[in-house]
Amino acid sequence: KAGVTQTPRYLIKTRGQQVTLSCSPISGHRSVSWYQQTPGQGLQFLFEYFSETQRNKGNFPGRFSGRQFSNSRSEMNVSTLELGDSALYLCASSSQGTNTEAFFGQGTRLTVV
């Protein structure tokens, strides 16, 4: 069974631009969560989607948004990029709606210059 696939793996963007990251969950998994990982703040929860609905959101500004498609693939968008958005963005998929283990992708390394 294929794991969680995140694309692209690496990205360099300029301040003020916007970026879209993609995540394909494990086949059959309906829940996708996104996390931001930085050396200073560690792993922080961004949001979770289940059956195309966002049902959990972390403490991030509105510049961070996401969506989930009917095939459970998810995208995350960051608008008006700031230098502090440089991070490893991790996607996790879970099989059920709640209280199930999460399987992570390799991440997308975003660098904002």
Add this chain to the structure above:
Amino acid sequence: AQSVTQPDIHITVSEGASLELRCNYSYGATPYLFWYVQSPGQGLQLLLKYFSGDTLVQGIKGFEAEFKRSQSSFNLRKPSVHWSDAAEYFCAVGGSLTGGGNKLTFGTGTQLKVEL
């Protein structure tokens, strides 16, 4: 405040020695507990999980963890460390106590170095 604490930022052990990584949580009830491992530049790999039942859980790569309700702890152990175990280890809490769904709250991580 609800939190997950990993008191050791860095730990160095010799290859073949035993290992224990500490994790404490502060929630009103027993949450779902996880240990993940991350190699440099990579995603997180699930080592083991505790949902309920037997308080000693076995995971992959020879790791085990023991849930102790009285101490609000979920420490990770390995009897004999291999050089390939060098990585960063994260304890995480999930379930309805963290906000519902599959949201995880992570500790700050413990960086493990293995001396040959």
